[in-house]
Amino acid sequence: MRAIVLETAAGTPVWRERHDLAVPEPDATEIVVEVRAAALNRADLDELAGTYASAPRRTGRPHLVGSDLAGVVTAVGSAVSGTRPGDRVMAMVDGAFADVVALDHRIALPVPERIDWAAAAALPSALMTEYDALIDQGQLAAGQRVLVTAATSGVGLVAIDIARWAGAAQVLATTTSARKELLLTTRGAQAVNTRTDDLAETVLAATRGAGVDLVIDHVGGALLDGCIAATRLGGTVVQVGRTGGHTSTIDVDRLAYRRVRLIGTTFRTRGDTERARIAEDIRTRLLPAVADERIRPHVHRVLPLDQASRALTELAEAASTGKLVLDFG
Structure with a gap:
């Protein structure tokens, strides 16, 4: 599958697009999501600058970048309830820029029916x-x-x-x-x-x-x-x-x-349990306002995944308003 990973070249962090990564399988409490769109954040620039502090990542998995995704659930772990294959979800994760992402099911938010993929990807963070x-x-x-x-x-x-x-x-x-x-x-x-x-x-x-x-x-x-x-x-x-x-x-x-x-305050040092609590509050309190667009994202531009570097440059220039989104279609 395709993914954007953070690697080190000559001592400098760089983004690289890879096509050789295996599709993840879900742990008991995870869901697997086929990503349709993913949004950029300032944290992506911090990662490249080497100033991004985050919770420990799963060993044995490559360092995928990106925080916001939206897509379709394709598989669920044995201990997952309330989410099933075919559901449309969005989530704030570590490693959103990939064709397929495994994530803790508790942090996934349902995508309201009238929200398209680009708008959904712009919302979770x-x-x-x-x-x-x-x-x-x-x-x-x-x-x-x-x-x-x-x-x-x-x-x-x-x-x-x-x-x-x-x-x-x-x-x-x-x-x-x-x-x-x-x-x-x-x-x-x-x-x-x-x-x-x-x-x-x-x-x-x-x-x-x-x-x-x-x-x-x-x-x-x-x-x-x-x-x-x-x-x-x-x-x-x-x-x-x-x-x-x-x-x-x-x-x-x-x-x-x-x-x-x-x-x-920051989310960079928070684990999934605390994120899950906030996600549950959002599901019960905010999502009705998202569904009727009282709370709505502003998408500045949608670019294909192979133009991720261009999107990153636009983000660094700070000329855009709202979100820059990568299309995985």
Whole structure:
């Protein structure tokens, strides 16, 4: 079967397409999925940079890359219930870029009938990451104000939708591109251009000096201090991504004065049991909103698998909005 694997050439991590890998067989608690589409994520760039920390991988299996897949179940393990061959599923996994993938059945999400393969592949990491950040970590309550940074990314757009689904009274969302502001407003958010406007000043003005209750920060770097300054007294900042850099300098006096809860979160070091718990919450709570498109992905471009390197380059250039998806058809 075909797969994109991470190998080392002259001491440097590289992606390689291979066609000689065996089709996996399911363990007792696994399902096997024939992949129809898979989406790229920033984590793919981190893997190539050698900065991606993940849970231990299964020994004896090659290092497949990719996190988001959608496809059809072709086989199930002896201890699997509730999933059967022929089911349409999507999942956040380690090693999505392959024709066939074996995964823990508990982390598979059913694909609603009206969602196509590209849209389904663009959803799992966004749903898992943003539900965890907004609801589990951020404890978002109806009527609160939310700020989402790097909001025109695939996960950022879904974060806006989930915040509105949860009853947020106001959602502010950042971009560095004037042409992307319209995308944010059409999703029901107030756009904040951090290239031209001061983040904290703009957010405080929009909230009559109070600040937001919750920040979901996908940027890190120098922007983190501005996120803290934009948060109300006793509010929360959930630090999710580091597209702006892995180190930050913050005013700890302001952090203390505003009594801000600063929470770091990631899925890279979580095992399947914890992922399964979040997946179950999404199945029971979020999927109805996905099915009727209150929560929806934004697919920027669909490319064939043999153009994976081109897709990776586009991702690194950060010119796209939403998700880049590989077609396995």
